[in-house]
Amino acid sequence: MRFEGKVAVVTGGASGIGRGTAEAFLAEGAQVVVGDIDETSGEAMAREGGERFAFRRADVTREADIIALLDEARERFGGLDILFNNAGAGGSRATIDEITADEWDAAQALLLRSCALGIRHAVPLMIARGGGAIVNTASVAACQAGAAPIAYSVAKAGVRHLSKVAAAQLARHGIRVNSVSPGFIQTNIFASTIADEDGARAQINAVVGMLAPEAQPIARGGEARDVAEAVLFLASDAAAFITGTDLLVDGGLTVGPQSSWDPEVPGIFDAILAQHGVTR
Numbered sequence: 165m166r167f168e169g170k171v172a173v174v175t176g177g178a179s180g181i182g183r184g185t186a187e188a189f190l191a192e193g194a195q196v197v198v199g200d201i202d203e204t205s206g207e208a209m210a211r212e213g214g215e216r217f218a219f220r221r222a223d224v225t226r227e228a229d230i231i232a233l234l235d236e237a238r239e240r241f242g243g244l245d246i247l248f249n250n251a252g253a254g255g256s257r258a259t260i261d262e263i264t265a266d267e268w269d270a271a272q273a274l275l276l277r278s279c280a281l282g283i284r285h286a287v288p289l290m291i292a293r294g295g296g297a298i299v300n301t302a303s304v305a306a307c308q309a310g311a312a313p314i315a316y317s318v319a320k321a322g323v324r325h326l327s328k329v330a331a332a333q334l335a336r337h338g339i340r341v342n343s344v345s346p347g348f349i350q351t352n353i354f355a356s357t358i359a360d361e362d363g364a365r366a367q368i369n370a371v372v373g374m375l376a377p378e379a380q381p382i383a384r385g386g387e388a389r390d391v392a393e394a395v396l397f398l399a400s401d402a403a404a405f406i407t408g409t410d411l412l413v414d415g416g417l418t419v420g421p422q423s424s425w426d427p428e429v430p431g432i433f434d435a436i437l438a439q440h441g442v443t444r
């Protein structure tokens with residue numbers, strides 16, 4: 165019960181990584197407020213969540229909704245200790261030579277500005293409690309091309325740097341700020357942007373599950389719980405000396421090319437050696 169007496173707000177908490185994290189905070193004693201645009205799932209969670217759980221419809225692209233969500237934590241549970249800025253979606257798949265200004269702005273508002281405003285409005289509430297911990301969801305797409313569309317990837321790179329700069333500015337208030345960068349996690353995010361014609365979403369989810377074990381050295385798909393464990397660590401007193409860092413939770417997806425971890429796949433060095441009749 166690491167979080168007994170603590171109040172945590174989780175955005176995008178009605179599905180996937182956010183939901184897994186909200187449930188983990190609850191299981192470890194926290195009082196939890198979930199904000200999400202998915203009222204059906206959020207209200208279903210509220211019916212089962214008990215007295216330490218609250219749901220509020222909140223669209224994180226709207227500053228007023230963020231303020232109201234954080235206020236809910238204060239009104240319902242007396243304050244705010246932990247904020248997990250996590251809501252997100254894939255957004256436009258347009259490349260840099262196609263993307264429109266509106267598509268670009270929408271991605272930044274959902275993925276980056278939401279975190280900045282979440283931090284902005286959490287600060288007074290956390291100062292009133294003598295400090296706090298903020299975790300933002302970035303992505304492996306923040307550190308390499310090809311993992312996600314450009315507007316998403318650049319926004320997530322912004323989330324990592326936002327976390328670092330905010331950590332520098334807020335340490336004097338006893339507030340720590342870190343980010344997590346999930347890799348290939350089996351959630352609804354991959355299917356949620358496509359129309360569900362002929363069960364297309366279920367098919368995509370099945371493919372994601374099948375491909376994930378081949379994408380990285382840890383040979384299984386990531387689960388929401390994997391990311392939740394990292395978030396809980398960063399939010400806990402065990403991480404009291406950790407701020408401004410990013411924690412990759414990616415099964416090793418970004419360690420290097422497949423040849424670096426799969427003995428069946430030759431790398432460039434192996435190819436050069438083979439040309440000279442040498443094998444390793």
Ligand SMILES: NC(=O)c1ccc[n+]([C@@H]2O[C@H](COP(=O)([O-])OP(=O)(O)OC[C@H]3O[C@@H](n4cnc5c(N)ncnc54)[C@H](O)[C@@H]3O)[C@@H](O)[C@H]2O)c1
Nearest residue numbers: 176179180181200201223224251252303346349351352353
């Ligand atoms: N699944 C992955 O492989 C992966 C990898 C890296 C990063 N991420 C990031 O993790 C976070 C969570 O995604 P997930 O994989 O759990 O996806 P998910 O689709 O299961 O959950 C995302 C949640 O965010 C909510 N949401 C979307 N737009 C919102 C808005 N404007 N306001 C409030 N809530 C909103 C959705 O309703 C949903 O409940 C996102 O920021 C995503 O970019 C996911």
